[in-house]
Amino acid sequence: MLSTDEAIITIAAVIGGTMLTRFLPFVIFYRNRTTPLSIKYLGNVLPTAIIALLVVYSLKDTVILSGNHGFPEVISTTVTILLHVWKRNMLLSIAAGTITHMLLLQYIFSS
Amino acid sequence: MNIQKKAFYTALPHTLPILAGFLFLGISYGFFMTSKGFSPVYPIFMSILIYAGSMEFITVGLLMSSFNPAAAFLLAITVNARHLFYGISLLDKYKNTGKKKLYLIFGMCDESFVINYTVKIPSDTDKSWFMVFVTALNHLYWAVGAALGAIRGKYFQINTQGLDFILAALFIVIMLEQWLNQSDHVPAMSGLIISIICLLIFGDNFIIPAMILMVFALLMLKKYNEVRTNAVN
Structure with a gap:
């Protein structure tokens, strides 16, 4: 366990590193009043690709944490998608998918 | 108000x-x-x-x-x-x-x-x-x-x-919403495919290689489309 001073310095270093990742793009492109075209293009298409990545990332974690060969995740994801295509109501789709996942883990696939 | x-x-x-x-x-x-x-x-x-x-x-x-x-x-x-x-x-x-x-x-x-x-x-x-x-x-x-x-x-x-599924559900719904609203599914598909491939290769640390690959893939796609448009003209 570190001393309080050492702990504060360590936390400050973590804050510094984290903030660097947040501020750097804005600092680099601060002087360019018009963002370069290729960066502008990336700004338009990259987020769609990143959102797909976040889906993979968040599902990967739940599969690993539960360890039921992914059945609860496949079922809950299907419920979320079908309900959303049908009703197009974000809160409803998210709530239904999550409750399905909780019920499956706690009652059907409980160990 | x-x-x-x-x-x-x-x-x-x-x-x-x-x-x-x-x-x-x-x-x-x-x-x-x-x-x-x-x-x-x-x-x-x-x-x-x-x-x-x-x-x-x-x-x-x-x-x-x-x-x-x-x-x-x-x-x-x-x-x-x-x-x-x-x-x-x-x-x-x-x-x-x-x-x-x-x-x-x-x-x-x-x-x-x-x-x-x-x-x-x-x-x-x-x-x-x-x-x-x-x-x-x-x-x-x-x-x-x-x-x-x-x-x-x-x-x-x-x-x-x-309950941890809630953030996955949020990203799924947002991805779906974009998919239904956009006609060009290439960025979403390349994001999905590259992420899954990188997850299989790099395991837990797949995010950064996946993002770098996406940037390259999307920039190359832009080049390809430009060349194709020029060829047609």
């Missing part, structure tokens, strides 16, 4: 899934850190000032090992490098937000990025205040969760197993 109030009420419903997700994760984090013997002051300040979930869990480990701030700094950059790509995507959105821009960048996280990027803000709502409230509400949920977990962790032992 003044512009802040209007922006707040427009922003609030978009953050509700995150309210549930962040309270749950924040409580787990606050409880985890105090269970390792730290004062509740630590998770409360760290959740507000670092505000990057996985890095906060990692920092608990750093504080329990030997003193090495340089390594902590580099580790924080590596773990949070995905923010660089969010920043590139948000350059235009955060333009002309004045002094609010500093806070928008400070409080940028996966969820705030996704909402601020994808939501079509109604024309009668102030865009910069909307984005500030999305960012600030998510920030608040995380900090309140961490504080609750740190101070009252023992009282939250209700059965929340499976």
Whole structure:
């Protein structure tokens, strides 16, 4: 366990590193009043690709944490998608998918 | 109704899934850190000032090992490098937000990025205040969760197993919503395929290689399309 001073310095270093990742793009492109075209293009298409990545990332974690060969995740994801295509109501789709996942883990696939 | 109030009420419903997700994760984090013997002051300040979930869990480990701030700094950059790509995507959105821009960048996280990027803000709502409230509400949920977990962790032992799916569901619905609204599915498909391939190759650390590959793939696609258009003309 570190001393309080050492702990504060360590936390400050973590804050510094984290903030660097947040501020750097804005600092680099601060002087360019018009963002370069290729960066502008990336700004338009990259987020769609990143959102797909976040889906993979968040599902990967739940599969690993539960360890039921992914059945609860496949079922809950299907419920979320079908309900959303049908009703197009974000809160409803998210709530239904999550409750399905909780019920499956706690009652059907409980160990 | 003044512009802040209007922006707040427009922003609030978009953050509700995150309210549930962040309270749950924040409580787990606050409880985890105090269970390792730290004062509740630590998770409360760290959740507000670092505000990057996985890095906060990692920092608990750093504080329990030997003193090495340089390594902590580099580790924080590596773990949070995905923010660089969010920043590139948000350059235009955060333009002309004045002094609010500093806070928008400070409080940028996966969820705030996704909402601020994808939501079509109604024309009668102030865009910069909307984005500030999305960012600030998510920030608040995380900090309140961490504080609750740190101070009252023992009282939250209700059965929340499976609740972690909520953030996955949020990303799924947002991806689907974009898919249904866009005619060009190439960026979404390349994102999905590259992520899965990188996950299989790199395992847990797949995010950064996947993002770099996406940048290359999308830039090459742009070149290819330009060449093709020129050839047709």
